[in-house]
Amino acid sequence: MKANTTCRAIAAAAITATMMLTGCSDKNWQAEGTIAGGEGKSLVLEAPNGNGGWYPLDTVSTDKHGHFSVKGEPAGHPEVYRLSLDGKSVYFPIDSLETVTITAEAANFGTAYTLSGSEQAEKMQQINGMIAKTVSEHGEEAVAYDPELKRALYETILRDPAGIVAYYTIFRRVGNTLIFNPQEKTDLRMIGAVANAFASQRPSDPRTAFLASVYLTNRKNSGSFIPSDTIVAQEIKLPEIALLDRDGNRRSLSEVTSQGKVVILNFTAYAAENSPAFNLELAKIYDAHKAKGLEIYQVSLDNDEFLWKQSARNLPWITVYNSPKDGAETLMKYNVGRIPSTFVINRNGELVERVDDITHLPSAIARYL
Numbered sequence: 409m410k411a412n413t414t415c416r417a418i419a420a421a422a423i424t425a426t427m428m429l430t431g432c433s434d435k436n437w438q439a440e441g442t443i444a445g446g447e448g449k450s451l452v453l454e455a456p457n458g459n460g461g462w463y464p465l466d467t468v469s470t471d472k473h474g475h476f477s478v479k480g481e482p483a484g485h486p487e488v489y490r491l492s493l494d495g496k497s498v499y500f501p502i503d504s505l506e507t508v509t510i511t512a513e514a515a516n517f518g519t520a521y522t523l524s525g526s527e528q529a530e531k532m533q534q535i536n537g538m539i540a541k542t543v544s545e546h547g548e549e550a551v552a553y554d555p556e557l558k559r560a561l562y563e564t565i566l567r568d569p570a571g572i573v574a575y576y577t578i579f580r581r582v583g584n585t586l587i588f589n590p591q592e593k594t595d596l597r598m599i600g601a602v603a604n605a606f607a608s609q610r611p612s613d614p615r616t617a618f619l620a621s622v623y624l625t626n627r628k629n630s631g632s633f634i635p636s637d638t639i640v641a642q643e644i645k646l647p648e649i650a651l652l653d654r655d656g657n658r659r660s661l662s663e664v665t666s667q668g669k670v671v672i673l674n675f676t677a678y679a680a681e682n683s684p685a686f687n688l689e690l691a692k693i694y695d696a697h698k699a700k701g702l703e704i705y706q707v708s709l710d711n712d713e714f715l716w717k718q719s720a721r722n723l724p725w726i727t728v729y730n731s732p733k734d735g736a737e738t739l740m741k742y743n744v745g746r747i748p749s750t751f752v753i754n755r756n757g758e759l760v761e762r763v764d765d766i767t768h769l770p771s772a773i774a775r776y777l
Contacts, residue, residue: 438478443474448471450467453491465489474514486613494517507526519540535576535577535580538564552586555735559735565602646661646757649707665757670754673742673753677748679712696770697774697777704726749762
């Protein structure tokens with residue numbers, strides 16, 4: 409009897425221990441992978457200190473095959489961590505409790521690596537790939553002004569301006585070159601878009617105050633900013649847009665607004681996950697009000713022209729293509745802080761409202777029809 413009791417106690421203790429270990433593992437994120445040529449190396453896991461610096465969290469050694477695995481406790485908000493080896497660093501995002509896989513080379517640690525395992529990791533990998541391509545073709549200094557790269561980065565940031573990858577991107581350096589220089593007016597606007605998104609969606613995130621400080625300090629120091637430089641649609645005048653439609657004809661926004669119609673100006677990307685649902689709601693609005701004088705002028709920011717044409721061919725409104733070669737000038741003129749972004753233009757050709765929630769669009773346009 410006593411033996412059975414003892415066995416049950418041991419079994420219960422074993423189950424409790426297993427549950428505790430499982431509970432601990434479930435509450436940690438993990439980074440794992442392989443460092444080619446990095447057998448037996450020591451890697452330092454570091455976290456940001458909130459002021460542009462880093463501090464060590466842990467040290468892990470690779471095995472004889474270059475494999476490594478390291479775990480960490482969630483920070484309570486999305487974060488970017490880094491692994492450092494011999495003074496070079498690999499950066500990776502952690503959203504919550506996922507496992508991120510890192511594949512790198514010891515000889516080119518910090519420049520030649522791939523990230524996978526989570527949506528944010530794949531986004532960061534995409535960003536790194538764009539930058540690496542520009543560096544390979546034009547050199548490190550080109551990342552600050554290459555129009556195709558900047559336009560692609562703008563689009564990626566605007567799809568999720570409150571995301572950790574957006575934060576990572578606007579502070580990304582290549583060598584000694586900042587891709588987004590806060591002393592440059594157009595770059596500062598993009599930093600402002602991210603700062604605004606963090607303020608509205610992540611008010612308790614420790615990076616939010618830092619973003620606001622960077623934006624406001626540089627805006628003040630520039631000495632050339634006026635209220636219309638901030639992201640406020642009501643203060644934007646109506647800059648011209650003249651881009652090719654799906655039939656290869658150049659369609660200008662001024663031509664459309666001169667017809668005395670109420671115009672919905674929408675910036676979008678058909679490759680975005682929410683694009684089909686958004687366009688479905690837009691179609692309902694268009695069908696309900698086109699007879700009253702409603703028109704839609706939709707600007708696509710997709711990188712893939714074929715995808716744009718395939719998606720645009722059945723749409724009943726005007727759709728034009730802002731290709732990578734067209735750059736991001738139009739985005740900057742309209743202070744587009746995310747996509748989709750939607751504006752209402754009245755019958756006099758005046759930009760009168762910005763509508764962030766499509767469920768509010770029907771009542772907004774009703775005021776001007």
